[in-house]
Amino acid sequence: MQGKRKIYLDYNASTPVDQRVVDTMLPYFTEKFGNASSDHIFGWDAEEAVENSREQIAGLINCKITEITFSSGATEAANLALFGFCERNRYKGNHIITCKTEHKAVLDTMLALQRKGFEVTYLDVDLEGNIDLQELAESITSETILVCLMLANNETGLIHPMLEIEKIVHSKNVKLMSDITQAVGKIPIDLKRLNLDLAIFSSHKIYGPKGVGALYINKKNKVEIDPYVFGGGQEKAIRPGTLNVPGIVGFGKAAKIASTEIEKESERILDLKNKLESDLKMIEDTTINSEACDRLPNTTNISFKNIEGGQLVRKLNNLAISRGSACTSNTVQASHVLKAMGLDDELALSSIRLSLGNGTTLEDINFAVMEITKTVNKLKGIIV
Structure with missing residues (x-):
C-alpha cells in the first residue's frame, strides 16, 4: 500500500x-x-x-x-x-x-x-x-x-x-x-x-x-x-x-x-458522476441502483453480479468506498436499503456506494473506474 x-x-x-x-x-x-x-x-x-x-x-x-x-x-x-x-x-x-x-x-x-x-x-x-x-x-x-x-x-x-x-x-x-x-x-x-x-x-x-x-x-x-x-x-x-x-x-x-457554491459545485460533481456511471456500466452484469430516478448529483450505488463482495472491497483497498452494508459486531450484513428494493443478500453484498465531493477530480474518477473494472473482471476470471 x-x-x-x-x-x-x-x-x-x-x-x-x-x-x-x-x-x-x-x-x-x-x-x-x-x-x-x-x-x-x-x-x-x-x-x-x-x-x-x-x-x-x-x-x-x-x-x-x-x-x-x-x-x-x-x-x-x-x-x-x-x-x-x-x-x-x-x-x-x-x-x-x-x-x-x-x-x-x-x-x-x-x-x-x-x-x-x-x-x-x-x-x-x-x-x-x-x-x-x-x-x-x-x-x-x-x-x-x-x-x-x-x-x-x-x-x-x-x-x-x-x-x-x-x-x-x-x-x-x-x-x-x-x-x-x-x-x-x-x-x-x-x-x-x-x-x-x-x-x-x-x-x-x-x-x-x-x-x-x-x-x-x-x-x-x-x-x-x-x-x-x-x-x-x-x-x-x-x-x-x-x-x-x-x-x-x-x-x-x-x-x-454551501449557500454560495452549491449550484456550481453540484453541476461539476454531476458531470463527474455521469462519467463514472457511464464507464462502470461497461462492465458486464452491472446495475446502477435507482438509476431511473431523481437522485443526488453525487451518489452512485452499483451492483456487480456473480462476484464475492468481500473480496471486491478488500481488493479495492486504495478506494475509500462504502459497501452498502452495515458492520455490527464484526458481522457484515446486506444493506437493508437494497434488500427492501428486492436485491437478494448475495447481490446486495456485491454492491458498493461511491459518493463524490468537493475534492473529487476527473483524475480520481478515471483511476476509480480503472481499479474497479480491473478488480471486478479479475474476480470474474476475465483476462483483459
Missing part, C-alpha cells in the same frame, strides 16, 4: 472540514472560549456567534432562525424530534408511518417507539426505491400523528417527491418529518416551500465539523415537542446542555459556503 494512490469516494459518510471553516472556528477554542449562557462579555460574544451561525444555517435552507435547534448531530436530532413529538401528541393517536429504506437513526428510534406502545407502519419500496404514494395515503388512519420520510436516501441517492408527499400528509391533518441530512448542501432546499413540520440534518456532511447538527421545527405550522433530555434551559429546553460553540460556528460557516 505504501506509495499507492488513495482516493476518497465516501463523502456521504463524512466530509473533510473546509479550511475556511477551520479558520473561522479556531478563535472559539482559545480567545472567544466563553459559555454562550454566561452573562458577561465572553458569554455574550459566544452567544452572538451562535446566533450568527443560526442565521447562516437558516439562510441555506430558507427558514426562520427561531426554527433551528442545535444538537450533537442528526441522530440526536432524530431522537429529540421523534420522541418529543410523539409523546407530546400521544393523546391524538399512536400511529406513525415511515419507510423501510430510512436511515438507521430513524429506524432504530422507531423500534424504540414501538416498545413504548406506538404503532409503526413501514412502507415498502419498488425496485428503484420509490414508495407508492397511494399506499402512503391509504396507510394514514385516524390514529396517525406523524409521517417520517427522508428527502434523499443516503445509500442510493434517491430523492423522494416531497412536495407530493406533503400534500397527501397535510390533507389528512397529519404532520410530516424528514431526514434531510444527505440533501443539505448537495441540492437546493427551501423548507418554506416543502412545508415540512420537522427536519433533521448534520454539519459533517457539508464540510463542517463532526459533533453538531440541527433540528428544524416549523413555527408557522405550530409544531410543538416535549423535551426528551433534561438538565438546563439551553435551546429552549429542547436540547439542554452547554452549547458546542466552536462546532456551531463551524456549522454556520459551512452553511454559508
